[in-house]
Amino acid sequence: MSSATAIELNSNGTSAASPKSSASLLVINTRNEVLMVLRNQTSWSGSFVFPGGNYDETQDTSFKATAVRETFEETGILLASESQRENSETKSAVIQEKISNLRRVIHMQQSALKYLLDHYGLYINEDRIYPFTEWVSPRELRRRWHTRFFVTFIDKDTTKITGARIPTSTESNREIAEVRFIHISEAIKSFNRKELSILTPQLYLLRTLSGIIGDSVISTNEEREKIRELALGDFGRMTLNPITIYPRPNVTKERTYLYEGDEARGGPKGCLHRNVNTFDQDGLLVEDKLYRTFDVFSSIDPRWLSKPARL
Incomplete structure (x- = not known):
C-alpha cells in the first residue's frame, strides 16, 4: 500500500494513522479455558489480551504464522506439529528440549522461527487455525492496528510446552507480565467484578464464545464443531471498523463504539451492533455492554466481510 492510499482523514480534517497489520490467537484448551496475557509496558499496559503482535514480512508467510x-x-506455547513421528517413550522429552531451545534462540534474536521449525522438524498446521473476525482500530487513535483474530484448540496432536511461562529477562524486554489460561465465562465474570481489565475486541469475542460453551468445563466435540462452524462461516470473515461516539460532551471516559450493521450506521431499523463502554482515569476499560441483535450464525450482512487477504 502506498503512502498516498494509506492516509485517512478524521472528521476534523486531520489525518488518521494508517493501521499496522497484526494477528492474535485464541487458544482454547480441553477445559474451555482461553490463553491470555497481561500486557506490560505497551499500549495496553495493565490489560489482559490474547497473545499476538505485528506481522513481520521477514519472518511470517501468513497472518496465521x-x-x-x-x-x-x-x-512459550508452540502450536506446531512434528514432521515425522518419534518413539513415544522419548518423544515428550525430545519435543520439550526442542521447544526450549527454539524459544531461547528466538528471544536472543539469533534466528527466525520459520527456519528453526524446519531445523527441528516441526511445522505450523494452518488448517487447524481458523479466522475469527478482523478488527480495525478507531480512526481517532494515535496508534492503530488491523488485527486478524484466529481461534484454535489444544488437543493430543498439538505440540506445546508443559505450562505457560513469561520470558526471562535475558529472553525479552518483558512485554508480558503474566500468562494464564482462564475459563471463557470466568474471564467475563472477572471483568464484570473489576478483577481483570480486558480490551473491547477480546470481550466481544469472549462473549461470542460464551454463548456457545456457557459454563461448561469440558470442551466437547459438539462445542468445538460449533465454534469451527462459526469461524468458517460469515462471522469468521467479518471485519469490524468501529466508529467512536462520545455520548456526553467533554466526558471522554464514556464511549460508544458503533459497528457495521448498527441502525445508527445505516443498518436496518432496530438492528443494534455496538458497545457502550466506560473507562477509568488511567484509560482502562471497567464496564462493557455489548448490544448485538442479530444471529452470528445466520444473519451476517455480506458487506461486513473482509476483503481477501494478500497473504
Missing part, C-alpha cells in the same frame, strides 16, 4: 509466532514468543 504471525499469530503462532507471537503466541510462542509471549507464552
